[in-house]
Amino acid sequence: MPSVMLRKREDGKLIFYVAKKDLEETIESLEFDSPDKWGGEVVLGDGSKYAFEILDAPPKIPLTLQAKRL
C-alpha cells in the first residue's frame, strides 16, 4: 500500500507520485470520476495499475492517498 501524492499538472492531468519508489507518472484513466463517486482502478502512463478506495465525492487535490498495487 504505497502512499501516493496526487497533484494537478499545469495541463490539467493528474500526476501520481510515490516518493519512496521515485515514481512520477501521469494518470491515464481513472475508473470513477464523477461528482458522486471517485476512485477505483487507475492506469498510469507506464501501463502499471493501482487502485484507490472508492470515495463519495472527488477529493481536494493535492492530496496523499493510499493506493493498492494491482
Place this chain on the structure above:
Amino acid sequence: MAAMTREETEALIQEVLEVYPEKARKDREKHLAVNDSSLEKANKCITSNRKSLPGVMTVRGCAYAGSKGVVWGPIKDMIHISHGPVGCGQYSRAGRRNYYVGTTGVNAFGTMNFTSDFKENDIVFGGDKKLSKIMLEIEQLFPLNKGISIQSECPIGLIGDDIEAVAKKATKETGKPVVPVRCEGFRGVSQSLGHHIANDAIRDWVLENRDGDDSFPTTPYDVAVIGDYNIGGDAWASRTLLEEMGLRVVAQWSGDGTLAEMEKTPKVKLNLIHCYRSMNYIARHMEEKYSIPWIEYNFFGPTKIAESLRKIAALFDDTIKAGAERVIARYTAEYEAVIAKYKPRLEGKRVMLYIGGLRPRHVIGAYEDLGMEVVGTGYEFGHNDDYDRTIKEMGNATLLYDDVTGYEFEEFVKRVQPDLIGSGIKEKYIFQKMGVPFRQMHSWDYSGPYHGYDGFAIFARDMDMTINNPCWKNIKAPWKNQVANDEAVKAVA
C-alpha cells in the same frame, strides 16, 4: 573534433564497458546511455538512484552530507551539531561556500563546526548525556542562536541513541526548537536520501510552528525561494531579480536563510524551486497542506532567466508581468555586451558535465548562450525525474552517465576530448593533469555567483579564463614535444 553520431557514442559506451567483469558490466550498462531527446520518459534509456557498484570509484556523498551539508547547514541562525565522531563535521565545514550576512559566532553560525566528538566511551555507553550537555553549553556560549539541529552521523543509528527524547527535553529547557535529524550516513544510496530526510525533519519540526499565528503581514506578491543555497552569493543574485519585478521574497531556503523565514514560508503565495532534487519534497508537502503552488525555475544564462521570469510572472497579475519585462529590458544591454565579448572566444567549445542535483541540466542554457555545446552530462545522485527533465535539454546522441565511475569518466574524456569539464574537486586534478581545462561546478571554483544576470557575466568570464588560459599549451614537457625538438636540432645544425 566533430560531433559524434549515435552509433559512435554507443560504440564508445560498449568499449568502455568491456573491461568490467560480466556482472559489473550488466549493472553499469544501465547507467550509461545515448541521449534521445524524442523520449518522454528517461526510464526507457537510463537507470538512476541505485546502489553504487562496490569496487568502482564513485564520487557520491552520504545522507549526512545531504542533510547537514546541503539542506540544514546554510540556515545561518541555527546551530547544527554534527552528532558523532569529529571528522564528518570538520571535513565538511564551510567547503560549500554558502555565504551569509551576520557575525559568525554571535548571531550566525554557518562556517563554524559544532560536534559532539564521539569517543569509544560514547559508543559503548551511549551519547545522549553528552548531547544534552552540549546543548546547555551552546546556550551559555551562543545565547543568540535561534535553535539547534542534531545531525546524526553513522554511529548514532548503529548504537541506537534516542536523540528525539534528548531534543524534546532540550526544547522544554531552552524554549527554542531543537530538531533531531536521523540522517545517518549509511542511509540510502547517496546524499539524495539525506535531502529527503532533512525535508521531512523540516516538515515535522519547523513548518507548523506558526500555524494559526497571522501576525505576519502578507501581500499578494509573497514568494519563497526554495533550493538556492547561496553558493558564492547565488541567492542574492536571484533575489534582486525577483524583487525588482515586484515580488516580495519572504524566505530563502536555505542559503542565507533563517529559522524565522522557514517558519513563515507557509504564508507565501508561491514557492519557487531552483534545486528540484533537494527540496521538491517540502514543496510538495506545502502544496498539499497549505495549497501553495510551486514551480521550477532556472536562473542560469539570459535565455533561461527571461523564460523563467516570464513563467513566474504569468502566475501573478499584470503589474508583475510588466515588472518581468522591465527587468529583462533593463539587463538586455548588459548581457548582450557579455555575450558580444565572450562568445567569439568560446564559440563551438565542447563541455562535459558531471555534477549534482540541478546543474547537469540547468547550466546547459548558460553554455548555449555563449555558443558552447554540452556533449555529455550526468548526475551523481539524480533520480528518474531529473533525467526526464534532462533529455529534453540535451542534444541528440550526446552522452548521459549516471553515477559515473572514475574509470568511465576518464575514458569518455579521452575519446570525446571536450574543451572543458565541469565537475567537482575530486575530478579536478585528474583532468587538469590530463591537460583538459576544468571548472569546479559544485562551488563555482571559489568564484561566483553564477545565478542571475550579474552571475552570468562572472560565469562567462570564468569559462573564458579557464579555456583560453595559456597554461594548457605548456602542459606537455618540452622534451616530449617532438616537433619542437626537431626544429631545435635543425637550428643547431
